[in-house]
Amino acid sequence: EVSSSSELEKVEQISNSAERFMQAINSLINLYLLELSRYELNLEQLNINQILEGIANEFSPKIMNKNLYFRIETDKDLTAVGDEKLFKGILYNILNNAVAYTNKGGISITGKKVKRGENQICEITVSDTGIGMTKEKMEYIYGEPTNLKELYEVNKSETGIGLIISKKMAELMKGKILFNSVVDKGSTFTLHLPGRFLSEKKIFPKKEKTIIVNEKVSNVTGMKKPGILLVEDNVTNKMITELFIKDICEVSHALNGLQAIEMCEKAEYDLVLMDINLGPGINGIETTERIKKIKYYEKVPFVAVTGYAMPDDEERLLHLGFDEYLSKPFKKEQITKLIKKILKLD
Numbered sequence: 001e002v003s004s005s006s007e008l009e010k011v012e013q014i015s016n017s018a019e020r021f022m023q024a025i026n027s028l029i030n031l032y033l034l035e036l037s038r039y040e041l042n043l044e045q046l047n048i049n050q051i052l053e054g055i056a057n058e059f060s061p062k063i064m065n066k067n068l069y070f071r072i073e074t075d076k077d078l079t080a081v082g083d084e085k086l087f088k089g090i091l092y093n094i095l096n097n098a099v100a101y102t103n104k105g106g107i108s109i110t111g112k113k114v115k116r117g118e119n120q121i122c123e124i125t126v127s128d129t130g131i132g133m134t135k136e137k138m139e140y141i142y143g144e145p146t147n148l149k150e151l152y153e154v155n156k157s158e159t160g161i162g163l164i165i166s167k168k169m170a171e172l173m174k175g176k177i178l179f180n181s182v183v184d185k186g187s188t189f190t191l192h193l194p195g196r197f198l199s200e201k202k203i204f205p206k207k208e209k210t211i212i213v214n215e216k217v218s219n220v221t222g223m224k225k226p227g228i229l230l231v232e233d234n235v236t237n238k239m240i241t242e243l244f245i246k247d248i249c250e251v252s253h254a255l256n257g258l259q260a261i262e263m264c265e266k267a268e269y270d271l272v273l274m275d276i277n278l279g280p281g282i283n284g285i286e287t288t289e290r291i292k293k294i295k296y297y298e299k300v301p302f303v304a305v306t307g308y309a310m311p312d313d314e315e316r317l318l319h320l321g322f323d324e325y326l327s328k329p330f331k332k333e334q335i336t337k338l339i340k341k342i343l344k345l346d
Contacts, residue, residue: 022329023096023162030089034168040312041083041172045196048078048111048122055091056109062099069106078111080122080193086169087193090177091126093162094189098128105129105186113195120195127188133181163189225250226343229269231260231287232305233279237328241273241305244332248345256280257287264291269300270343276306276317285320292321301342305330 002008033039056072063070080087098107107128114121163179170177174194181187226249232238233255242251252269254260256278264272272291276284284304291297301323308317314325326338339345 020100028161030165030169034165034172039086039172042085043081043083043173046080046082046084046087048080048124049074049076051084051088052091052109052111055088055095059095059099063107066099066103068099068102068104069108071106071108072111073109074111075113078113078122080195082173082175082193086173090166090169090191091124093166094126097162098126098130098187102128102130102186114192122193122195124191124193125188126191127186129186132183132185132187134183138179138181226270226345227252227267228271228273228339229254229260229263230273231257231278231284232273232275233277234275237275241335244335245339248336248339249343257282257284257290260287261290264294264297268296271339272297272300272302273305274302274322276304276308285317288321303338303342305335 002011052072052074056070060070095107105128107126110125110127112123114123163177167177170191170193175192177189177191179187179189228245228249229252230238230241231254232241238253242253245251249271252263252267254263258281260272260274272288274284274288278284278287282290284306288302292302302321303324303326304317304322305326305328306313306317307328314327317325324338324342326335
């Protein structure tokens with residue numbers, strides 16, 4: 001929406017800084033959880049090509065904006081045994097660094113099956129032609145910081161703490177990461193994961209959640225697009241969410257739980273986006289329970305849109321009756337894709 005090139009550059013700088021800040025916070029949270037062994041490992045057979053395709057779609061625009069090449073070459077039917085969230089987390093950490101510190105040349109990903117005796121290894125290699133790391137900085141990663149001062153020094157460097165966390169993630173999945181870097185020439189990271197379960201273990205496909213959607217346009221008076229009720233006590237969050245979704249739906253807003261209940265008693269919305277922490281008064285969980293007692297809303301989908309973003313928060317909220325979960329902060333593409341899926345919009 002910004003037309004001036006100078007203003008666009010400023011907006012991009014703000015956006016990039018905010019994204020790096022968010023990545024740093026997420027990395028510290030992940031490191032904390034891994035140190036406390038709070039992460040519940042979910043090992044399964046991973047379709048590596050499918051996962052890489054999704055990651056490539058997300059990173060391609062960033063890489064193309066920097067006029068870099070982006071190449072992916074993998075063996076056919078490449079699989080590995082691992083936790084999908086951890087596997088994606090490792091690749092995100094490595095690729096975020098590669099994109100941030102590569103200004104010429106490009107980034108390549110290769111994937112192949114490797115035989116090690118009786119074992120089959122899945123080998124994923126990410127190479128870039130970026131600024132690289134000094135020997136001292138690589139030693140930080142290998143040695144892992146033991147105190148806050150060392151952690152600050154690593155986080156201040158070009159590598160950040162993402163690589164330390166990636167090492168821990170790989171080890172948790174019985175894998176490992178090898179890396180090499182040359183200043184001004186680039187870095188290469190190689191992830192090894194087991195290619196298959198060592199013992200006979202059945203892999204059961206994940207069950208898809210079934211959401212019942214009302215096959216009709218909203219009954220909210222005067223609304224031609226699907227009607228969505230956004231329950232959000234933070235004015236800034238409310239403004240940003242409305243900007244993100246105004247093109248695909250009509251948005252009504254409730255500032256607190258009691259107001260949301262009152263609005264739902266008077267109108268029929270197609271979807272409810274529910275914040276959980278609504279400040280003083282009843283929270284989003286209790287508000288949802290009370291609205292679902294209204295006959296029409298028994299089958300209306302509710303999405304928990306919340307800052308609660310720990311690993312077990314999603315499972316807890318889905319168990320409490322929400323149909324979908326979206327953690328803050330989210331991007332426009334995330335929330336619009338979710339709404340389109342639920343309401344079956346083109």
